[in-house]
Amino acid sequence: MNKNVLVGLSGGPSVAINASLAGVIxxxxxxxxxxxxxxxxxxxxxxxxxxxxxxxxxxDETNIALLMQTPAMALGSCRCKLSxxxxxxxxxxxxxxxxxxxxxxxxxxxxDTVAKLNRYCKTNKIEIKVVGIPKTIxxxxxxxxxxxxxxxxxKYLYHTMTEIIADxxxxxIPNVVIVEIMGRDSGWLTLAAGLPRFLGKDAPDIIAIxxxxxxxxxxxxxxxxxxxxxxxxxxxxxxxxxDASGEYIGNDAKSGAVDTFGHAYLSGVGKYLEGLVARKxxxxxxxxxxxxxxxxxxxxxxKCDIDEAFTIGQAAIDxxxxxxxxxxxxxxxxxxxxxxxxxxxxxxxxxxxxxxxxPECWHDLEDERIYSEISSYILPLIGGKLNQICDSSGLPMxxxxx
Amino acid sequence: MNKNVLVGLSGGPSVAINASLAGVIxxxxxxxxxxxxxxxxxxxxxxxxxxxxxxxxxxDETNIALLMQTPAMALGSCRCKLSxxxxxxxxxxxxxxxxxxxxxxxxxxxxDTVAKLNRYCKTNKIEIKVVGIPKTIxxxxxxxxxxxxxxxxxKYLYHTMTEIIADxxxxxIPNVVIVEIMGRDSGWLTLAAGLPRFLGKDAPDIIAIxxxxxxxxxxxxxxxxxxxxxxxxxxxxxxxxxDASGEYIGNDAKSGAVDTFGHAYLSGVGKYLEGLVARKxxxxxxxxxxxxxxxxxxxxxxKCDIDEAFTIGQAAIDxxxxxxxxxxxxxxxxxxxxxxxxxxxxxxxxxxxxxxxxPECWHDLEDERIYSEISSYILPLIGGKLNQICDSSGLPMxxxxx
Numbered sequence: 001m002n003k004n005v006l007v008g009l010s011g012g013p014s015v016a017i018n019a020s021l022a023g024v025i026x027x028x029x030x031x032x033x034x035x036x037x038x039x040x041x042x043x044x045x046x047x048x049x050x051x052x053x054x055x056x057x058x059x060d061e062t063n064i065a066l067l068m069q070t071p072a073m074a075l076g077s078c079r080c081k082l083s084x085x086x087x088x089x090x091x092x093x094x095x096x097x098x099x100x101x102x103x104x105x106x107x108x109x110x111x112d113t114v115a116k117l118n119r120y121c122k123t124n125k126i127e128i129k130v131v132g133i134p135k136t137i138x139x140x141x142x143x144x145x146x147x148x149x150x151x152x153x154x155k156y157l158y159h160t161m162t163e164i165i166a167d168x169x170x171x172x173i174p175n176v177v178i179v180e181i182m183g184r185d186s187g188w189l190t191l192a193a194g195l196p197r198f199l200g201k202d203a204p205d206i207i208a209i210x211x212x213x214x215x216x217x218x219x220x221x222x223x224x225x226x227x228x229x230x231x232x233x234x235x236x237x238x239x240x241x242x243d244a245s246g247e248y249i250g251n252d253a254k255s256g257a258v259d260t261f262g263h264a265y266l267s268g269v270g271k272y273l274e275g276l277v278a279r280k281x282x283x284x285x286x287x288x289x290x291x292x293x294x295x296x297x298x299x300x301x302x303k304c305d306i307d308e309a310f311t312i313g314q315a316a317i318d319x320x321x322x323x324x325x326x327x328x329x330x331x332x333x334x335x336x337x338x339x340x341x342x343x344x345x346x347x348x349x350x351x352x353x354x355x356x357x358x359p360e361c362w363h364d365l366e367d368e369r370i371y372s373e374i375s376s377y378i379l380p381l382i383g384g385k386l387n388q389i390c391d392s393s394g395l396p397m398x399x400x401x402x
Numbered sequence: 403m404n405k406n407v408l409v410g411l412s413g414g415p416s417v418a419i420n421a422s423l424a425g426v427i428x429x430x431x432x433x434x435x436x437x438x439x440x441x442x443x444x445x446x447x448x449x450x451x452x453x454x455x456x457x458x459x460x461x462d463e464t465n466i467a468l469l470m471q472t473p474a475m476a477l478g479s480c481r482c483k484l485s486x487x488x489x490x491x492x493x494x495x496x497x498x499x500x501x502x503x504x505x506x507x508x509x510x511x512x513x514d515t516v517a518k519l520n521r522y523c524k525t526n527k528i529e530i531k532v533v534g535i536p537k538t539i540x541x542x543x544x545x546x547x548x549x550x551x552x553x554x555x556x557k558y559l560y561h562t563m564t565e566i567i568a569d570x571x572x573x574x575i576p577n578v579v580i581v582e583i584m585g586r587d588s589g590w591l592t593l594a595a596g597l598p599r600f601l602g603k604d605a606p607d608i609i610a611i612x613x614x615x616x617x618x619x620x621x622x623x624x625x626x627x628x629x630x631x632x633x634x635x636x637x638x639x640x641x642x643x644x645d646a647s648g649e650y651i652g653n654d655a656k657s658g659a660v661d662t663f664g665h666a667y668l669s670g671v672g673k674y675l676e677g678l679v680a681r682k683x684x685x686x687x688x689x690x691x692x693x694x695x696x697x698x699x700x701x702x703x704x705k706c707d708i709d710e711a712f713t714i715g716q717a718a719i720d721x722x723x724x725x726x727x728x729x730x731x732x733x734x735x736x737x738x739x740x741x742x743x744x745x746x747x748x749x750x751x752x753x754x755x756x757x758x759x760x761p762e763c764w765h766d767l768e769d770e771r772i773y774s775e776i777s778s779y780i781l782p783l784i785g786g787k788l789n790q791i792c793d794s795s796g797l798p799m800x801x802x803x804x
Binding site: 013041042045070071072073076077078079155158159160162163164166167168169170171172195199286288289290291292293295296297298299300379382383384385393394395396398 | 415444447472473474475478479480481557560561562564565566568569570571572573574597601688690691692693694695697698699700701702781784785786787795796797798800
């Protein structure tokens with residue numbers, strides 16, 4: 001008898017993760033070598049609590065299409081570190097459901113679960129193939145050229161930054177706009193917000209990523225210098241920028257310090273820098289947190305991203321059927337133009353709990369010579385427009401897995 | 403000889419204001435009874451400083467199409483109150499440019515300028531037709547059924563709120579999400595963010611508009627009550643909500659007060675309520691400011707909004723040619739379904755410095771019986787998808803008026 005399939009989602013949401021889930025459902029139900037396709041609610045937590053749902057009813061064309069255009073995570077998510085006793089329990093549940101294949105869609109923490117579960121199975125001679133499918137808007141997984149979810153977030157940031165630039169330049173008075181972008185440890189998303197500049201516009205003027213030490217005095221000096229040439233200074237800033245000692249910018253402020261007006265800060269680096277500019281430059285200043293919109297704006301999803309997320313989900317099924325286990329699916333880019341990628345696998349240990357920074361050769365974002373290289377990397381990932389199925393109000397329809 | 407035309411933009415930006423400008427340029431250049439079409443940069447300020455540009459080169463089909471899809475304000479904006487001496491100077495400049503028709507696109511403050519300029523012309527027997535064209539995402543202008551710019555902002559808020567709901571419900575833990583929406587005095591935009599609920603979803607759970615007194619204790623009590631039925635509580639809140647005494651919520655905090663952790667608040671009501679929920683409910687809580695994205699997201703513009711903005715701009719030309727002056731163009735809705743509006747005019751004094759609140763019969767947003775009425779009002783305004791002209795990266799192209 002064919003072994004059954006179990007799939008779970010983990011970590012933070014994105015616009016593309018459900019497309020990978022759709023790829024898994026589609027390929028697994030189509031395969032004559034796999035049994036029932038189950039989904040665990042709230043990732044590995046749902047395995048432990050046996051909150052498991054039969055996904056077979058969602059394998060038809062319409063449901064697959066709806067799932068592909070639904071943002072966030074149709075099976076819910078979790079963030080949890082497991083103990084060795086948890087793995088014992090997980091495998092016991094999987095045995096009861098006659099699971100032969102487990103797919104886990106997530107980032108580097110989720111890949112740690114994949115690695116440990118696979119080791120547990122190997123040690124205990126349990127025949128379950130365990131395969132990770134990459135997902136994170138942060139684009140910070142090693143080995144793979146990029147991660148599903150990044151392209152759509154990058155597209156959102158590129159379009160939104162362009163609109164913010166247009167909006168911010170209408171008044172003939174000096175003003176600073178600070179756009180705070182996700183990325184606690186890596187600047188990939190902020191690079192996408194820099195695309196207008198890399199593609200020829202004169203903004204954003206200042207682009208700050210966590211990989212490069214941030215100096216507050218230098219930041220203020222650059223704004224003052226820019227004001228000699230232009231009225232509006234726009235900054236794209238990663239939430240995780242740090243000073244030379246590795247301390248997060250605005251960290252002190254967040255823990256209760258007050259500024260010269262007696263105000264303290266409740267939130268992130270954008271608000272902190274807003275206060276800094278107000279005090280040190282004294283001009284009009286606004287901070288904008290693009291917040292969770294950058295990861296859930298399915299109305300602006302990249303077709304390339306969604307298609308790839310689906311394809312890599314399907315490919316995971318083929319990989320598992322061919323015997324792969326303890327691995328994560330990856331993209332290897334063959335050429336930028338025409339854009340071509342090959343799907344491969346890597347030992348999940350190369351990914352688990354590891355991160356990929358923006359490479360050093362891209363750190364000096366004042367150096368125009370690197371702009372075409374960065375654009376050539378990002379642009380293919382944001383390409384294409386989706387034909388979304390909409391309701392009578394024009395809203396893309398979402399799926400609800402009961 | 404035909405008199406020339408002058409047009410200016412004023413107040414805050416929107417996605418639709420350039421479409422009204424396009425309508426003015428298109429109809430004025432097409433008319434055989436009008437001369438050169440000039441644009442004043444930064445509104446009335448540009449008239450005073452003679453920063454005036456010939457718009458004739460932008461009247462061809464491609465430029466009109468690009469102008470219609472460009473967000474913000476292609477001629478820049480201003481916010482200024484004028485003195486009576488200013489009007490003398492303005493009219494002198496207009497005489498020099500042989501202006502016979504002046505069109506001002508803006509909100510209720512801009513209509514004050516229209517009213518005063520018209521009075522000055524009448525008193526001094528100066529033959530300039532002065533016509534206002536409505537524009538504000540706030541939708542708070544009297545007489546007109548709605549204002550250009552509102553439909554696109556409403557569409558953005560409806561789609562974004564739906565995405566935020568999907569994103570916020572993935573973890574199986576109690577959490578509150580507070581979405582802060584523009585609207586210092588009126589709740590029209592927040593109503594649009596409420597559309598998912600009005601159309602059958604169970605969120606946003608709490609919808610708070612400036613027209614209805616906000617009680618902090620009641621707010622916390624409602625969250626606690628909602629937690630008995632569900633894990634995620636989503637709130638759509640106007641930036642301008644006030645308590646029963648008319649004081650803005652969070653106002654104290656903004657002026658330097660600190661919370662029980664010694665933190666004070668730098669920004670708006672969303673952050674304030676985030677702190678309040680953290681202290682009083684003690685669950686996970688996030689505030690989201692949709693910020694200027696709600697007024698500049700041209701990638702999600704409403705076709706109805708853009709088309710209407712263009713048409714009302716064209717209609718202003720016809721009105722001026724037929725002798726109308728000291729008036730603002732308005733929409734009168736004939737039917738919701740099929741949606742039909744008629745363009746009319748109103749004495750600008752009916753609009754200048756006045757505001758239109760959300761009507762009282764829509765204040766109790768817990769009363770489901772009003773949901774279909776609110777939806778029927780908003781839905782036609784957000785209808786339709788634009789075919790935007792995009793560059794090779796898929797980004798809608800903007801115009802740059804030199």
